[in-house]
Amino acid sequence: MLLNGHGGPELLQLDELPVPVPGRHQLLVEVHATSVNPVDSKIRRGGAVPRAMPIILGFDASGVVKGCGPDVSGWREGDLVFGCPSLVGPGANAEYVLLDARAAAKKPASLDHTAAAALPLVGLTAWEALHDRARLQAGQTVLIHAGAGGVGHIAVQLARLTGCRVITTAGRPESIAFCRDVLGADEVIDYTATDFAARARELSGGRGLDVVLDTVGDDTFRRSIDCVAPGGQLMTILPSTPGDRAQVLLFRSITVHYEFMGARVANDLDPGRQGAILSSLANLADRGLVRPHVSAVFALDRLADAHRQIDTAHTIGKIAVAVRAA
Amino acid sequence: MLLNGHGGPELLQLDELPVPVPGRHQLLVEVHATSVNPVDSKIRRGGAVPRAMPIILGFDASGVVKGCGPDVSGWREGDLVFGCPSLVGPGANAEYVLLDARAAAKKPASLDHTAAAALPLVGLTAWEALHDRARLQAGQTVLIHAGAGGVGHIAVQLARLTGCRVITTAGRPESIAFCRDVLGADEVIDYTATDFAARARELSGGRGLDVVLDTVGDDTFRRSIDCVAPGGQLMTILPSTPGDRAQVLLFRSITVHYEFMGARVANDLDPGRQGAILSSLANLADRGLVRPHVSAVFALDRLADAHRQIDTAHTIGKIAVAVRAA
Numbered sequence A, B: 001m002l003l004n005g006h007g008g009p010e011l012l013q014l015d016e017l018p019v020p021v022p023g024r025h026q027l028l029v030e031v032h033a034t035s036v037n038p039v040d041s042k043i044r045r046g047g048a049v050p051r052a053m054p055i056i057l058g059f060d061a062s063g064v065v066k067g068c069g070p071d072v073s074g075w076r077e078g079d080l081v082f083g084c085p086s087l088v089g090p091g092a093n094a095e096y097v098l099l100d101a102r103a104a105a106k107k108p109a110s111l112d113h114t115a116a117a118a119l120p121l122v123g124l125t126a127w128e129a130l131h132d133r134a135r136l137q138a139g140q141t142v143l144i145h146a147g148a149g150g151v152g153h154i155a156v157q158l159a160r161l162t163g164c165r166v167i168t169t170a171g172r173p174e175s176i177a178f179c180r181d182v183l184g185a186d187e188v189i190d191y192t193a194t195d196f197a198a199r200a201r202e203l204s205g206g207r208g209l210d211v212v213l214d215t216v217g218d219d220t221f222r223r224s225i226d227c228v229a230p231g232g233q234l235m236t237i238l239p240s241t242p243g244d245r246a247q248v249l250l251f252r253s254i255t256v257h258y259e260f261m262g263a264r265v266a267n268d269l270d271p272g273r274q275g276a277i278l279s280s281l282a283n284l285a286d287r288g289l290v291r292p293h294v295s296a297v298f299a300l301d302r303l304a305d306a307h308r309q310i311d312t313a314h315t316i317g318k319i320a321v322a323v324r325a326a
Helices: A038-045 A113-117 A120-133 A150-162 A173-182 A196-203 A219-225 A243-251 A272-286 A300-311 B038-045 B113-117 B120-133 B150-162 B173-182 B196-203 B219-225 B243-251 B272-286 B300-311
Strands: A026-036 A061-068 A080-083 A096-100 A141-144 A165-170 A187-190 A209-214 A228-236 A255-258 A294-299 A318-322 B026-036 B061-068 B080-083 B096-100 B141-144 B165-170 B187-190 B209-214 B228-236 B255-258 B294-299 B318-322
Touching: A026 A113, A026 A300, A038 A300, A061 A096, A061 A113, A080 A096, A080 A272, A113 A294, A113 A318, A120 A150, A120 A209, A120 A228, A120 A272, A141 A150, A150 A165, A150 A209, A165 A173, A165 A196, A173 A187, A187 A196, A196 A209, A196 A219, A209 A219, A219 A228, A219 A243, A243 B255, A255 B243, A294 A300, A300 A318, B026 B113, B026 B300, B038 B300, B061 B096, B061 B113, B080 B096, B080 B272, B113 B294, B113 B318, B120 B150, B120 B209, B120 B228, B120 B272, B141 B150, B150 B165, B150 B209, B165 B173, B165 B196, B173 B187, B187 B196, B196 B209, B196 B219, B209 B219, B219 B228, B219 B243, B294 B300, B300 B318
Parallel strands: A141 A165, A141 A209, A165 A187, A209 A228, A228 A255, A294 A318, B141 B165, B141 B209, B165 B187, B209 B228, B228 B255, B294 B318
Antiparallel strands: A026 A061, A026 A096, A026 A318, A061 A080, A255 B255, B026 B061, B026 B096, B026 B318, B061 B080
16 A cells, blocks of 8 residues: 555555565565554655655554575574664555564454454653653653553553552543543543643642653643642653753753654664564563553554544554455 | 953952851851863853842862851861852852852862862763763773863763763864873864764764763764764753754663752752762872863952953863962
């Protein structure tokens, strides 16, 4: 499924390309399922780094190994695999995709391909942000924005498993119910009715939060600064700027982590770390402790509809895309 | 020495106030020496958080313990002490000051009071930024801006002791010579003649730097973003904003630490950590491994001249202020 120009979902069109050939560290993967993330929509609209057309989007994959590059070890043809294709290369909206073998992992046995394909990008983002960057500790109070969203719903689960008290934000009744009843968040702030920063501060006893994960950006990022505790940490997955709140970041000696899960593979920055994270996530999934929530599955030839759904910004959990019949 | 309004150094005037009474965790200290830091000038000009007048500035102290609050342990009258008064309370431009006993340490025996008073604020800032925040590791390449400045000249020494390759910036011939010949920086970039970010990137083999310490702010902060390696860390001691470079922070998954050494005591955030850091710095000073460089000493009644010197932004190392004759 190729994107031939920047604009609306109608620019996504089926076409035929040769099967790609794996590079040194790459796997050739027969894609059974992929997913749509907000980053697909951002690239489609032209809001990210300029790239040559046509572009194959789709930065999650679950499928079957069909070939290995010369320096690949630990994988063989027929293995079931899940992972993220490079964010700066061809994606998985296709019958075949290349994955960095070091950054991929064995598919969780308990999840079908559509559920498995819902996990890598958001799971890596949430894990890197909470564990690798913020080094989350049991007993901390954490604010996770948009707990019903893709990254948010995995982050809430990981933070609860770590032993943290989890506060999250949501705006629609079904999102609030999902955060509370399905994810088990300790507190859900309706950001449409309440000043979330004031409320989160209040819930922390006035001190502010140890860790805040911003998945919304811009004004949400800036207002979040007001509820981070002195010495606390703020993570964002967007190119947010503090503006006039930089003075607060300074006075409270706050750390801001900009988290982009694509940076590891794009920069060859220990991509094996992501393989290890995905293996841990697969283990948690197989033990029933982390569950990717798939709210809709679209066939690949209906990818444009999947984009229209993600563009509502009202998706609960994830949108999966089935490339082959299960 | 009281500041009675915001403006120029002439607003600093001698006056008489009662000797302060130590709170629970505080020491009453007879001040022998203090120093001037850029933050004094910033508060004087009204550029920091609004505070009630009159203000006693001076956020370093070296002197003699004259009294202990009821919850103080490990200190007794007559002890020689150095440390930082709270940045949000009365400073040490006075005969007596209160120090948080937990955040203070025994004065280094090898330094006289003026040299000892040159170390706490810049030493704590450099140590917290490099060690507590960035967790500097031997073998990393570090860019430290304004290596001849107050924070910079201690940071260069600490980074070299850690086993890092240290690149620094300086603009005047005497600053460049100081960085190279006195501090032993591995590389000194003349930022008036060279694009420092391009040069630092080149010196890192094109990859960018693991750790960058910005002590200048604004445009220097923003341009520094371009020479931080993917996964690297950028520290700033100013309320800097990334502006349109936020996208680079994101794509490279960079961590930004806002470092304000006053946050620990102001927020009761483990102030004992600063006592431990100052003890380590005193030990390094006594072993001749860290040397605060005092380029001028002013008597307290000439504090205005010390401010005029710091306002040039051309001070090499530190300006000390002698409160009592040595």
